[in-house]
């Protein structure tokens with residue numbers, strides 16, 4: 151599989167607004183998600199670990215999943231993760247992890263996966279009944295969030311009702327869009343949702 155983040159990984163953490171945006175998303179998640187110190191959390195599309203860094207102090211363990219070896223290499227190089235974060239570089243839709251998690255979180259990664267239904271189905275397969283998913287992504291946008299020639303971008307954000315229907319189809323319950331973060335990226339305004347749901 152081609153590593154689409156090979157070049158970007160080097161500068162990802164220092165991109166304009168990356169730190170500010172991940173701090174705001176991290177704070178939003180900490181204020182709305184009932185994390186606790188016994189939880190083993192999967193971070194799907196964890197990248198360099200910008201969001202893991204906010205969550206790792208309040209959980210037992212994070213498994214950072216990504217298909218980009220170079221993004222995970224950056225994560226692995228951060229000393230604060232050494233004792234509590236492990237990494238899995240694979241496509242979990244076609245090659246699931248033989249383990250169930252107490253929660254799956256994901257930020258700005260779902261729009262990189264073509265088949266959202268298969269992805270949510272895979273999340274369900276990696277969770278115990280009653281366990282939570284916490285998904286952050288961009289609300290429907292006009293395509294300007296990524297450069298025109300970007301590879302691996304399959305969705306111009308998400309329509310909340312359509313995503314809710316996919317979650318329902320995969321037996322998720324208590325679906326709630328519990329927070330919205332408005333932000334500027336390359337001078338344009340976007341909003342990101344946080345949706346929580348429990349596996350039925």
Ligand SMILES: C[S@@+](CC[C@H](N)C(=O)[O-])C[C@H]1O[C@@H](n2cnc3c(N)ncnc32)[C@H](O)[C@@H]1O
Nearest residue numbers: 195196197200215216217218221257258259262
């Ligand atoms: C925009 S970055 C977000 C990284 C991180 N979650 C954050 O908020 O900083 C998207 C990440 O999703 C990863 N990704 C894309 N498709 C994926 C897939 N099918 N499985 C796992 N990770 C994927 C990319 O490699 C990249 O690291």
